[in-house]
Amino acid sequence: MRHADCPREAELLESLLTTGPDGCPDGLRSHTEACASCGALLEVALALRGEHAASVHEASVPSSAVMWWRLQMRARREATVRAFQPIAVAQAITLACAVGVLAAVIGQVVPEASRVVAWLRALGNSAAAAGAASVPASAAQLLSPGGIALGLAGALFLIVTPVAIYLALSDR
Amino acid sequence: MRDVTLSDIDRLDESAGERDIALAMDEDAFRAFYEHTSRPVWAYLARLTGSATEADDLLQEAYFRLLRSGAGFETERHRRQYLFRIATNLVLDLRRRRLTRPEVALSADGVDVPGAGADARQLEQRVFVRGAMARIKPRERALLWLAYAEGASHDEIGAALGLKSASIRSMLFRARRRLLGVLRGDGSRGGGRAAR
Numbered sequence: 001m002r003h004a005d006c007p008r009e010a011e012l013l014e015s016l017l018t019t020g021p022d023g024c025p026d027g028l029r030s031h032t033e034a035c036a037s038c039g040a041l042l043e044v045a046l047a048l049r050g051e052h053a054a055s056v057h058e059a060s061v062p063s064s065a066v067m068w069w070r071l072q073m074r075a076r077r078e079a080t081v082r083a084f085q086p087i088a089v090a091q092a093i094t095l096a097c098a099v100g101v102l103a104a105v106i107g108q109v110v111p112e113a114s115r116v117v118a119w120l121r122a123l124g125n126s127a128a129a130a131g132a133a134s135v136p137a138s139a140a141q142l143l144s145p146g147g148i149a150l151g152l153a154g155a156l157f158l159i160v161t162p163v164a165i166y167l168a169l170s171d172r
Numbered sequence: 173m174r175d176v177t178l179s180d181i182d183r184l185d186e187s188a189g190e191r192d193i194a195l196a197m198d199e200d201a202f203r204a205f206y207e208h209t210s211r212p213v214w215a216y217l218a219r220l221t222g223s224a225t226e227a228d229d230l231l232q233e234a235y236f237r238l239l240r241s242g243a244g245f246e247t248e249r250h251r252r253q254y255l256f257r258i259a260t261n262l263v264l265d266l267r268r269r270r271l272t273r274p275e276v277a278l279s280a281d282g283v284d285v286p287g288a289g290a291d292a293r294q295l296e297q298r299v300f301v302r303g304a305m306a307r308i309k310p311r312e313r314a315l316l317w318l319a320y321a322e323g324a325s326h327d328e329i330g331a332a333l334g335l336k337s338a339s340i341r342s343m344l345f346r347a348r349r350r351l352l353g354v355l356r357g358d359g360s361r362g363g364g365r366a367a368r
Contacts, residue, residue: 005345017323044348045320047301052321054298055215064203071236075195
């Protein structure tokens, strides 16, 4: 698309911006009446200048003091968030380590746990058979290293879970 | 695991306040600059978005980004130019996020109905101009506003819109022709569809 703007458009626009339509020199005014391109510019520019003046007059912007205060508050809030990021990362790493340890302990204990389950089953069977004499021996098995590890894993789980929930739900 | 206490939070808040609020201007300079630019920038945002509420939100965001940019400016004119560029980008981002939302709602609570005080003829004229602006493409709207409402040079328009200065002239001509077509009620030249 070719455009055929007039070389006097810049002069016309400058005149409109500085003095307004009434301040146009007579020569420019008569040129604008004859030139289609300058006439189009005048029509559009007058419409937009009028709208601009009205919009600027109507604009209800906050005062500079209020805006400065808002921007300060926002900058401070963002700086605080940034300052907390390393702590959040450290907490996440610590939690991940704790979960890893818990998983390792459970992994060690699972074979022992199956033995405990087998013992409980035998205990039930023997109780059903009214043979209470075998119970003390089986109870001793529960105090074996495997049984203690299982207890420790359970205790660790009970400690870590509330901490994890706290970290997940806390705001800061 | 280390617990974070209230005193830790207070200390961090204080240190953040001292070290990290690195704004590009001091208060006096900002306030002077804001007094000169806030209303034109708001008007620009309002015309581009078609919403006073969005213009309010974007105005604060524009100044915040300006202050956080850390850019040095040779003159206030450059700073102002950069502010308009930020404002333009904010509007483009907003448009990308809300592609399905009509940009201009000619409603009583928006900017598209001029406020009280204008006489009936002025009011009618302004609604007409706003409606015409809403019907051209957003980039054309920005071009025309910067050129004819703000009186920006081609270089300044190019900087504000991220366009080459050499292409501004022809783009401006086309935009002007399109707006004129809408103003004169010529749908074939003005583009009969609402710009999105």
